[in-house]
Amino acid sequence: MDDSRDGAEGADGVDGISGSAARAARDLRVAFNRLRRRIREVAETEGEAQDLTPSQVSALTLVSKSGAATASGLAASEGVRPQSMAATLAALDQYGLIERNPDPGDGRRQLVTLTDAGRERIEGTRQARAEWLARAFEDRCTEAERQTVIEAMAVLDRLTRP
Incomplete structure (x- = not known):
């Protein structure tokens, strides 16, 4: 049996989502958030946004x-x-x-x-x-x-x- 489609492998127990789809979604969210933080840090260390708050x-x-x-x-x-x-x-x-x-x-x-x-x-x-x-x-x-x-x-x- 191919357990890559097993509902138990899905995200948060959601049936019908493969383990690979759940992992891809999770890994992408984590990587995207890290990348977004790193890109913000780069602009701040370059002096481009040092005096502005994130909301500004x-x-x-x-x-x-x-x-x-x-x-x-x-x-x-x-x-x-x-x-x-x-x-x-x-x-x-x-x-x-x-x-x-x-x-x-x-x-x-x-x-x-x-x-x-x-x-x-x-x-x-x-x-x-x-x-x-x-x-x-x-x-x-x-x-x-x-x-x-x-x-x-x-x-x-x-x-x-x-």
Whole structure:
């Protein structure tokens, strides 16, 4: 009997999940979390985000991705209270990384966008992270291992598509 499909091998006792699927999911979550922490550390040690809290970096990144956005929209996207986002944005404003302008569609609201300094900060952080990861692949992996990662990424991409 092939016990790779045995429900007892599944994640948290869920029937119908093979042991290999459960292990792949668990190992991927662990590796992804470690990689995410390491990439954050790299940006911080490079001086790119030293003076910003993780929530400030996250909000700055979100503004970069969303373009002009309201504070309440950013709060909803981050899953935080509007008051918390307001405090985060106040700090980013103090650093000169964002600016607020009246919403042309509703003058009572303000739209938050990045300043040139904010765009430079985001781009510098992205570049430092990308360079660290590429250098780590170059220095610590063989060509065959890098090709395996490329192939695995195609599989992961397929998993994320509807």
